[in-house]
Amino acid sequence: MKLIIRTAIALAATTGLALTAAPPALAAAPVSASRDYDDTFEQESANGLATVEGEYAVEGDDEEDNSFVLEGDLYDGDDRTLRQGGRCAYFEVQVASAEHGQWRRAKRVKLCSYDETKHFRVAAYDVAAVRVKTCQVSYRGWTTSRCSRWYRLDLGF
Numbered sequence: 001m002k003l004i005i006r007t008a009i010a011l012a013a014t015t016g017l018a019l020t021a022a023p024p025a026l027a028a029a030p031v032s033a034s035r036d037y038d039d040t041f042e043q044e045s046a047n048g049l050a051t052v053e054g055e056y057a058v059e060g061d062d063e064e065d066n067s068f069v070l071e072g073d074l075y076d077g078d079d080r081t082l083r084q085g086g087r088c089a090y091f092e093v094q095v096a097s098a099e100h101g102q103w104r105r106a107k108r109v110k111l112c113s114y115d116e117t118k119h120f121r122v123a124a125y126d127v128a129a130v131r132v133k134t135c136q137v138s139y140r141g142w143t144t145s146r147c148s149r150w151y152r153l154d155l156g157f
Contacts, residue, residue, distance in 0.1 A: 037156035046146040049078040050089035063128035073117040088112035090137035098128040
């Protein structure tokens with residue numbers, strides 16, 4: 001074993017190699033302050049008849065200077081007719097900025113077609129927090145029922 005170590009040291013000394021230090025070309029590059037964050041989520045209404053699958057991305061380095069994009073599909077699994085008490089699928093996205101701190105609705109989507117999906121896209125800028133919920137909603141209005149709890153998306157801040 002000692003012979004192998006001595007041979008390696010001698011070889012390094014004669015060829016000019018350094019065994020402990022990396023050459024400057026292999027040194028780590030500085031890390032940029034800007035970063036991107038991507039994630040996915042699934043959510044369903046309290047009774048499981050409305051579901052959402054989505055993915056989102058955040059570009060920017062902090063909660064005061066970023067862009068947020070969410071894309072997904074809302075699915076209506078309620079096969080009951082209006083007369084039988086059937087309802088539509090509903091999805092809502094709210095955002096809050098660091099400056100104002102108040103939740104405001106960024107998007108709401110309604111789908112009244114059993115066994116179908118509806119694609120949606122939401123974009124917002126300078127968001128500090130985003131939350132979503134999935135519900136059922138009446139055919140002729142926006143009265144929600146059977147809602148999931150609000151779910152806060154992890155933005156990576």
